[in-house]
Amino acid sequence: MMAEEITTNPPGPPEAHEKASLGTDRMRRWLNQIAQARAHGIGDCISLPQIIVCGDQSVGKSSVLEGITSVPFPRKDGLCTRFATEIILHDVPQQDTSITASIIPHPSRNDATFESLKNYSRSLSGYGELADVVEDVSKRMGLKTYTENDADAPAFVADILRIEVTGPTGLHLTIVDLPGLIEGSEDEEAVELVSKLVDNYLKESRTIILAVFPAGNDIETQPIIRRARSFDKSGKRTVGIITKADLINRGTEDRIAALMQNQGPIKIDLGFFLLKNPDPEQLAKGISVERRQAEEEEYFRKEKWKVHDLDSSRVGVRALRSYCQVLLERHFERELPKVREDVTKLLEESQKELADLGEERNTPMIQRLYLSKLSMKFCELVRSSIDGRYHDHGSRFFDPDQGDALHNRLRALVHLLNASFADFMRTSSHKRLVEEVKYADSTSSLTFEKDAANHHLDTLGKPETISLMEFNNWILSVYKSTRGLELSGSYSHNLLSCLFHEQASRWPAIARTHVRVVHYHVTAFLERTLAHVVKEEDLRFQLQMTISTSSQRILQEALDELAKICDDEEIQPITYNHYFTDNIQKSRQDSMKNEIENALTRTMNSWGNFHVSNTSGDRAALLSSLQEQIKVDMDLQTCDEAYTALSSYYKVAMKTFVDNVCRQVVERHIMRTLPSIFEPSTVVRMSDEDIERIAVEPEKNTRRRKKLQDMVDALQKCFGGLQV
Secondary structure, eight states: OOOOOOOSSOSSOHHHHHHHHTTOHHHHHHHHHHHHHHHTTGGGTSOOOEEEEEEBTTSSHHHHHHHHHOOOOOOOTTTTOSSEEEEEEEEOTTSOOEEEEEEEOOTTSOHHHHHHHHTOEEEESSGGGHHHHHHHHHHHHTOTTSSSSGGGSOSOOSOEEEEEEEESOSOOEEEEEOOOBOOSOSOHHHHHHHHHHHHHHHTOTTEEEEEEEETTSOGGGOHHHHHHHHHOTTOTTEEEEEEOGGGSOTTOHHHHHHHHTTOSSSOOTTOEEEOOOOOHHHHHHOOOHHHHHHHHHHHTTSHHHHTTTOOGGGBSHHHHHHHHHHHHHHHHHHHHHHHHHHHHHHHHHHHHHHHHHOSOOOSHHHHHHHHHHHHHHHHHHHHHHHHTOTTTTOOGGGSOBTTBTTTTOHHHHHHHHHHHHHHHHHHHOOSEEETTSOOOSOSOTTHHHHHHHSGGGGGGOOOEEEOHHHHHHHHHHHHHHHOOSOOTTOOOHHHHHHHHHHHTTTHHHHHHHHHHHHHHHHHHHHHHHHHHHOOOHHHHHHHHHHHHHHHHHHHHHHHHHHHHHHHHTTSSOOOOOHHHHHHHHHHHHHHHHHHHHHHHHHHHHHHSSOOOOSSHHHHHHHHHHHHHHOOOOHHHHHHHHHHHHHHHHHHHHHHHHHHHIIIIIIIIIIITTGGGGSOHHHHHHSOHHHHHHHHOOOHHHHHHHHHHHHHHHHHHHHHTTOOO
């Protein structure tokens, strides 16, 4: 989110700026809220409004910071350049100055170091102790040249030193000083570390950038300007700070004046400020704020600058100091409504994650209670899905997912799987299929969904398709091989048994495949249900192992039951279903009708003109003629009857088999047992050892809960009364 445009020129002279903003209660409250938020690490989660000072090394950046804050940082080489320094000024005119140093550790620190740095706090009696503070925190941060194991120590760190000053500071202001960018160094690691550190600040859309560069260099070649423009392309949150105006070559004042009027090669909306830094001798001896400001103002009143009619509100550190106050206040006023939105969102997300983590589980009783609550939620969803009650809980758990209308709707899916299984059994379960017998591909309007759900059945292949004559020859061969003491024209029960057992030999494989397919989808459903109920990864893994064990047991019990059903099909065919006898009767009647029709046709062809009266003589002649035309082969007659019995019994047995598989295997052993996999009574029966193994809370969760709780507390404390 990019910051909105900030006006280039604050209204009125510097004195007006100070009168407009100094000492306002609103600004004090905002500063406190943002400072507390940053101290609690909220700035690592959401972007907070701030002003940063950045630039290359040796461009007068520290002098600029000191001019704005009046905090005289130590001048020792290498000091105060290894980490970011946040300076917070609270203007309380009636109070003696108090100075406090603390550290805001970076989240990447390990827990022990993080807590150690976070707990650091030191009260200073004066600015003269700053050098000791910088050296002390450098050691605590483990910086190179400050630790015993110097070879592995980093040259820069992402921790922040905070200096908080309360008293007659003249400003309500927060400003962050960043380590200077390194150019042309052989220490590539240090260059990379500083570059990343600076970029992490520059990329924040709510950061105002004070980009410092010396007047003697062309602006186009300044690394900090190029870097700032890469993150702030429109220049709406960048202020150019031109330093060392007294060190430029004579005659280059025109170029500086053009920049000050925003007419140079690079233009930025917030414009530029022009400063004269104190010389090294003054810095070494120490120079007061008042004297620095007076000498700087006197310098810019010289003729070489006076002729350019520079905007006085843009020249000198006094103007910059006042401008930063107004700039930050306006920046707060503009950005805090958006911060409030981000805070609300972060608070809701943190509270939700806290709720998902649940209460701390440090005793077997609490662990068992927690598992019981989870099992209740799990069981409710499973029962609702099994019973087809997809709207009972107002949950989006059963909503379609990426076009999958059956997502988590287990009962609907199992219906389709069973229907697909029944269709496959009806059309493709035979070992041999007479090609003259045509079956419709499906009796359902949802064929495409069933095919997609139960496509594993297709891997079993299709029946062997043969002609009716070949089928009859097969029956005849079986008849001859099974004949016993029965006379010609009759057959024993062994014939039907052998024919049926061979014709139904594909049933066990088809049924096993169907049961495994159902179990596969059920297992996937259980995993999704568990993931919906249990957000904690380690706990979900432990419960998944327990559920997987139970799921495999269920599958084995289902397959054992199926084996019994298949074994029942291996015995002598038995049925009391009248459909069997009705089919045989109908088949015999159809066969007789066909024989009579054929005999009549042959008789008509033999007699020529065909006329039969109602006399006994004509009827006798007709019957005699038909009798001569019907010639019965006893073996073929027996095979025809066996074929009729096989077809009739196969249909009855197949329908019974399908129902038995769906009811006794899928329903009894899979669907009905699902809720018992993880229900409250299951938790009650668990031993304390199992409870602890499953529900013990990982250390990372304890740490995460504490961090989230701290975050929630900090958000409510820092922004509970946020007003804009």
